[in-house]
Amino acid sequence: MLEEIEESGPLSPEMYSIKVDVSAELHELLVNEEIFWLQQSHERWLLKGDLNTDYYHKIANGRKRKNTIHSVKVGDVEIEGTDNLITHATEFYKNFFGPAPGNEFHMDPNTWATNEKLDEKDNVDLCRAFTEAEVKEALFAMAHNRAPGPDNIPVEFYQVC
Template identity: 30%
Template sequence: MFDKRWVQKPEVKNIISLSWGSSRDGNSGSLLDKIADCHRALFKWKRGADCNSKMRLTRLKEQIDLEGSKRRPNKQRLKDLKWELAQAYRDEEIYWKERSKESWLRHGDRNTKYFHGSVQKKRARNNISALVNSNGAEQISEGSKGEIAVDYFRKLFTSSKPVHATELLTDMVPRVTENMNRELTKPVSRDEIRKAAFGIQSNKTPGADGMTGQFFESYWDNVGEQVIREVNGFFESGQLPHEWNFAQICLLPKKINPTRMTYLNP
């Protein structure tokens, strides 16, 4: 998942700019292709970069202790190390705030422990330890619980293919006037597309690729043109790329310790 802390790193913008502009076999590539290229490039960079703030905290504390224990410590180096340590603490707090999904707390001293506790509490509350299948048998393995969920949603979302569906609209009075229809079907502007993209919450991901709203907002100069082109392409052709319709379903319990799919909200 795109990490909000990366926005502060200038090398990330260069990585996105290069990977977004790269071509595939001479073709410009689709939006999803470019996002996948960015995903791979960022993953490769992350493996070699010092991105783990917890490890940075440990390393910087050791360096500060080592420098401070010298008979004649370098004051400038100590100052630089302490500034890096403060930045590492900020990065750690940003990371855990993003994981906790807490939005009401805006300012304050270090809240890393609070966010960490919030993550643990949510994990415990949302944990599904067992599910009962259609035969009434309780299943505890991850594979069996997954099969119960898939079977439930397959039945829920499969159409019954009614023959006379149009009869449902009988006697309904039209409410959309010709003027309203023209306004609704006019071409979508660039500003409307940009506003919609920027309307995604910074920690939300519109797709399964892990690229959050923060990614599109922070690097719109690089990615915006492709987004606008493909959204307009959909409105002109009426065809939605198959991959755009992929979704991840997160199950939220309606009650404590849910054991049936009906006790969960998708």
């Protein structure tokens, strides 16, 4: 009711004070309700929870089902299936982050002076394949106990092999 009055015009200082008090009380009630349900869920989890129980599996599988994307609607087309969803997401982000057609930047070949450019020998050296010795040197120069790379294999594994 106070918000409806406020939409038609400014509230008087007394009405504004009442609105602030009601908002604070509502916020406190909502926080208390959230705490209550959080405590209830913890109590249930402690009683039936982290054992290999039916309750545990229902919670874990329910969370997985809730967080799984089964289909996406794009315009009038509905995309279903894991492979189709991955393909669509990949193409979307390729188009989203990739270069737009016509936006390619071509540089003038005379931008740098001759002494600032790489000569053919340097270019060949930069484009050649890595040697086994170079790879081995780089591998053994890596520090131990670091986070693994995208393959989830730590550097120590490669160093021992």
